[in-house]
Amino acid sequence: MKSFHVGLIGLGNVGYRVWHNLLTHRELLAKKSGKEIEIKKIAVRSVEKALKQGVPPGILTTDWKEIVNDPDLDAIVELIGGIDVPYEIITEALKKGKEVVTANKALLAFHGQQIASLASSYKRRILFEASVAGGIPLLQAIQDGLVANRFLMISGIVNATCNYILTEMTNGRMSYADALKKAKELGYAEADETLDVSGEDSAHKAAILCALSYRFWPKVEEIYTSGIQSVDPFDIQYAGELGYVFKLLAIIKKHQDSKEVEIRVHPTLLRKDHILSSVSGSFNAVIIKGDIVGDQLFYGRGAGGDPTASAVLSDLVELARYPHMEYNPRLFFADEQTEYKVMPISEIISRYYLRLNVVDKPGVLAAIAEILGKKNIGISSVVQPEVSSFSQGVPLIIMVHDAKEKYFKEACFEISRLPFLKGEPIVYRVEDFHVQ
Amino acid sequence: MKSFHVGLIGLGNVGYRVWHNLLTHRELLAKKSGKEIEIKKIAVRSVEKALKQGVPPGILTTDWKEIVNDPDLDAIVELIGGIDVPYEIITEALKKGKEVVTANKALLAFHGQQIASLASSYKRRILFEASVAGGIPLLQAIQDGLVANRFLMISGIVNATCNYILTEMTNGRMSYADALKKAKELGYAEADETLDVSGEDSAHKAAILCALSYRFWPKVEEIYTSGIQSVDPFDIQYAGELGYVFKLLAIIKKHQDSKEVEIRVHPTLLRKDHILSSVSGSFNAVIIKGDIVGDQLFYGRGAGGDPTASAVLSDLVELARYPHMEYNPRLFFADEQTEYKVMPISEIISRYYLRLNVVDKPGVLAAIAEILGKKNIGISSVVQPEVSSFSQGVPLIIMVHDAKEKYFKEACFEISRLPFLKGEPIVYRVEDFHVQ
Numbered sequence: 001m002k003s004f005h006v007g008l009i010g011l012g013n014v015g016y017r018v019w020h021n022l023l024t025h026r027e028l029l030a031k032k033s034g035k036e037i038e039i040k041k042i043a044v045r046s047v048e049k050a051l052k053q054g055v056p057p058g059i060l061t062t063d064w065k066e067i068v069n070d071p072d073l074d075a076i077v078e079l080i081g082g083i084d085v086p087y088e089i090i091t092e093a094l095k096k097g098k099e100v101v102t103a104n105k106a107l108l109a110f111h112g113q114q115i116a117s118l119a120s121s122y123k124r125r126i127l128f129e130a131s132v133a134g135g136i137p138l139l140q141a142i143q144d145g146l147v148a149n150r151f152l153m154i155s156g157i158v159n160a161t162c163n164y165i166l167t168e169m170t171n172g173r174m175s176y177a178d179a180l181k182k183a184k185e186l187g188y189a190e191a192d193e194t195l196d197v198s199g200e201d202s203a204h205k206a207a208i209l210c211a212l213s214y215r216f217w218p219k220v221e222e223i224y225t226s227g228i229q230s231v232d233p234f235d236i237q238y239a240g241e242l243g244y245v246f247k248l249l250a251i252i253k254k255h256q257d258s259k260e261v262e263i264r265v266h267p268t269l270l271r272k273d274h275i276l277s278s279v280s281g282s283f284n285a286v287i288i289k290g291d292i293v294g295d296q297l298f299y300g301r302g303a304g305g306d307p308t309a310s311a312v313l314s315d316l317v318e319l320a321r322y323p324h325m326e327y328n329p330r331l332f333f334a335d336e337q338t339e340y341k342v343m344p345i346s347e348i349i350s351r352y353y354l355r356l357n358v359v360d361k362p363g364v365l366a367a368i369a370e371i372l373g374k375k376n377i378g379i380s381s382v383v384q385p386e387v388s389s390f391s392q393g394v395p396l397i398i399m400v401h402d403a404k405e406k407y408f409k410e411a412c413f414e415i416s417r418l419p420f421l422k423g424e425p426i427v428y429r430v431e432d433f434h435v436q
Numbered sequence: 437m438k439s440f441h442v443g444l445i446g447l448g449n450v451g452y453r454v455w456h457n458l459l460t461h462r463e464l465l466a467k468k469s470g471k472e473i474e475i476k477k478i479a480v481r482s483v484e485k486a487l488k489q490g491v492p493p494g495i496l497t498t499d500w501k502e503i504v505n506d507p508d509l510d511a512i513v514e515l516i517g518g519i520d521v522p523y524e525i526i527t528e529a530l531k532k533g534k535e536v537v538t539a540n541k542a543l544l545a546f547h548g549q550q551i552a553s554l555a556s557s558y559k560r561r562i563l564f565e566a567s568v569a570g571g572i573p574l575l576q577a578i579q580d581g582l583v584a585n586r587f588l589m590i591s592g593i594v595n596a597t598c599n600y601i602l603t604e605m606t607n608g609r610m611s612y613a614d615a616l617k618k619a620k621e622l623g624y625a626e627a628d629e630t631l632d633v634s635g636e637d638s639a640h641k642a643a644i645l646c647a648l649s650y651r652f653w654p655k656v657e658e659i660y661t662s663g664i665q666s667v668d669p670f671d672i673q674y675a676g677e678l679g680y681v682f683k684l685l686a687i688i689k690k691h692q693d694s695k696e697v698e699i700r701v702h703p704t705l706l707r708k709d710h711i712l713s714s715v716s717g718s719f720n721a722v723i724i725k726g727d728i729v730g731d732q733l734f735y736g737r738g739a740g741g742d743p744t745a746s747a748v749l750s751d752l753v754e755l756a757r758y759p760h761m762e763y764n765p766r767l768f769f770a771d772e773q774t775e776y777k778v779m780p781i782s783e784i785i786s787r788y789y790l791r792l793n794v795v796d797k798p799g800v801l802a803a804i805a806e807i808l809g810k811k812n813i814g815i816s817s818v819v820q821p822e823v824s825s826f827s828q829g830v831p832l833i834i835m836v837h838d839a840k841e842k843y844f845k846e847a848c849f850e851i852s853r854l855p856f857l858k859g860e861p862i863v864y865r866v867e868d869f870h871v872q
């Protein structure tokens with residue numbers, strides 16, 4: 001049997017599990033790929049740590065260049081994280097004729113286009129199944145299983161940390177701070193949680209999903225991104241009473257007869273009976289709506305060493321199975337930027353949840369309804385919960401029907417200037433996955 | 437651009453949508469596959485009907501042999517249904533050097549092994565993504581995205597007709613007969629519904645899933661198969677009160693340290709909060725538990741012309757993308773029957789729902805509990821609902837903890853002979869997807 005030689009760069013959470021599972025599943029992988037997939041060299045920062053992990057000293061190096069320059073390697077796997085060094089590693093590797101596997105969504109979101117073009121001009125492949133939704137074979141579904149479809153929508157929960165925190169806030173009635181603390185204790189959040197809770201990590205994944213399904217790389221700055229840090233347990237509770245749950249969603253929609261694609265990441269209200277609402281804890285799930293196949297949902301562990309390693313290994317098997325391809329139509333976005341572009345957030349149409357803090361006196365609701373009415377925004381429900389905990393004013397929750405974001409925001413601005421309003425309006429989008 | 441020439445046999449529900457979508461997505465498919473995929477010939481039974489469907493007369497034939505023998509065709513797509521003729525078509529086509537795509541689960545369940553061996557000896561591929569769970573790219577996930585995993589379990593709802601009927605019986609409190617009638621009116625059930633409601637269709641799909649994930653073809657007769665025809669709305673209601681819903685599941689489990697694989701199809705009680713319980717109507721969903729990746733769920737439309745066509749087209753794209761392969765490790769089960777075999781149903785371990793019709797007098801429960809106790813079967817709950825509609829006796833519902841089927845069945849037999857028992861015990865398995 002032929003061999004397929006791999007160089008691994010980075011032996012952290014994911015890298016170590018790639019190494020480990022490749023050993024424990026060696027025979028199976030050989031059968032399924034038709035080649036002996038072997039890690040011949042590993043670049044680490046600390047040799048000492050790697051030795052403690054049981055890696056034989058002969059294959060270790062602290063210099064990734066040794067891997068990229070090794071003529072005996074067919075592919076490299078980049079698993080160190082960060083952006084600049086991985087970018088250097090991957091571009092060097094492609095130029096040296098290596099195929100590349102990475103799980104690095106941040107890198108791809110910022111440099112995916114250049115890397116893909118480079119891969120294409122050197123006629124090498126770059127695979128990154130693990131970069132979105134961990135172990136779920138989602139990118140593959142987009143590129144292979146659902147290949148015949150035009151994509152109308154791809155939306156879902158793609159950050160395990162945020163989903164864990166929101167689930168805890170909902171079920172355990174915790175504050176954001178307490179839920180974050182618990183997430184860190186249990187290893188569901190990193191020491192620095194910023195990338196996750198700010199929504200940026202989800203935006204990186206949205207960029208990748210957009211590139212694969214709509215064949216253009218959006219600029220990360222163009223993706224409307226709002227995190228979960230300021231989600232108030234009050235709103236989770238009120239939304240719950242109205243039949244909704246909070247999820248941080250990445251939403252990508254292509255409007256028919258339009259060249260604009262909606263791409264946004266934000267805390268979102270979902271009806272409790274929607275299947276995504278039952279995705280709790282550290283799980284991920286993504287809905288794909290194809291024009292032929294209709295709605296599909298993919299669900300599984302979106303993070304963790306093993307699930308992510310499962311995806312990395314599947315990429316290695318793909319590379320091992322099929323010989324170098326002169327032209328790889330599977331990843332065809334590199335050669336072509338479609339004429340699509342990102343729709344400004346002001347242009348999207350959504351339902352909204354609006355919480356106001358008002359002085360409780362007659363005429364309040366009428367004044368608010370008038371402002372919304374003038375903008376042609378229909379109210380679908382109003383709740384004024386009885387509360388004792390508000391020192392000034394009372395909360396008033398208004399759910400509105402589909403409205404263009406621009407007009408709704410204008411209405412909110414006018415409402416915020418009403419004399420009986422205390423503080424700023426709190427606004428969340430409500431999603432029911434319609435496509436226009 | 438090179439062409440990829442296809443002959444289509446059968447222009448029914450699925451075949452027509454393959455033809456139609458290939459035309460409407462021509463350019464997209466060319467880009468994504470690197471070849472112009474073109475249907476050059478179609479075999480139909482009625483030319484007249486095909487002409488009405490808008491197919492140009494020049495490409496029609498009523499003789500499938502013309503397609504199989506056409507040296508200009510790269511692949512054939514078999515979509516006529518049935519077993520004997522498709523078997524002849526596919527074996528002929530492989531011998532003539534054609535690649536094959538089919539959606540025919542019945543054929544594969546009975547002759548998959550021979551067909552796969554033949555394909556392998558003629559070095560041609562046979563792809564059948566559409567044969568299980570329609571548009572959901574499930575077989576691909578098993579063969580590609582989750583390729584690194586040993587599969588611990590594959591279980592789910594793989595028959596849309598049954599799921600629709602059970603959903604109607606549950607939500608609409610309908611009888612089986614009424615729900616079936618509605619399913620037929622809405623096109624969710626065929627004129628002859630037997631294959632679906634008997635569970636046989638699900639068993640065929642289970643056989644295919646078993647072949648791909650455990651690398652052996654079980655005999656269809658060895659798959660324990662029980663349908664939904666005798667599910668009583670009473671049990672749906674009582675189960676509901678206990679927090680469970682009825683689903684027809686195909687369950688495949690590989691026990692660790694054992695060469696035996698559980699394969700069974702039957703109406704099953706699932707906890708209401710389990711994600712599969714929210715799969716309603718004509719949707720399909722399958723859970724895959726991999727040893728590296730953990731739990732995954734795939735959800736979507738399991739039947740219908742378009743979803744099924746989406747899967748057929750993805751197979752064609754795969755064939756068009758990658759040239760003839762000398763050896764295709766992706767479908768490696770043909771060359772090798774693993775030493776696994778089907779576990780007899782008497783050996784499985786499950787929880788159970790037991791409904792008895794008893795004469796309401798003291799000592800009844802004690803006698804039943806004693807029989808179960810002697811077999812070491814623990815009772816988890818007992819309910820005696822108040823009913824007026826039972827002419828003789830009252831229903832008594834007992835849920836038991838994990839027990840070996842053999843012992844539970846023995847206990848049921850003893851219970852059925854107690855003097856105060858009216859009629860046969862009604863038994864359903866309760867599933868929580870544990871793997872031993």
Ligand SMILES: NC(=O)c1ccc[n+]([C@@H]2O[C@H](COP(=O)([O-])OP(=O)(O)OC[C@H]3O[C@@H](n4cnc5c(N)ncnc54)[C@H](OP(=O)(O)O)[C@@H]3O)[C@@H](O)[C@H]2O)c1
Nearest residue numbers: 010011012013014043044045079080081103104303304308
């Ligand atoms: N963890 C997940 O669940 C997950 C899921 C999906 C995708 N990913 C992505 O996978 C990648 C790896 O994530 P991870 O969780 O495995 O990160 P990690 O645990 O921080 O591992 C990174 C490893 O790379 C090492 N490293 C850093 N710079 C290096 C260099 N120049 N040469 C050699 N080794 C170097 C680090 O060494 P030190 O320990 O000495 O710093 C560390 O061992 C990231 O791009 C991440 O976004 C992770």
Ligand SMILES: NC(=O)c1ccc[n+]([C@@H]2O[C@H](COP(=O)([O-])OP(=O)(O)OC[C@H]3O[C@@H](n4cnc5c(N)ncnc54)[C@H](OP(=O)(O)O)[C@@H]3O)[C@@H](O)[C@H]2O)c1
Nearest residue numbers: 446447448449450479480481515516517539540739740744
């Ligand atoms: N429908 C679904 O949702 C679905 C989903 C998954 C898999 N499948 C599988 O896909 C296959 C096709 O299903 P379907 O629903 O499309 O069936 P269908 O609507 O009954 O279509 C079968 C077509 O084949 C034609 N035919 C029969 N024998 C023929 C022959 N010898 N030569 C040429 N044409 C012939 C039939 O013609 P007449 O009309 O004249 O009989 C009919 O048009 C089956 O194996 C089925 O199990 C179907």
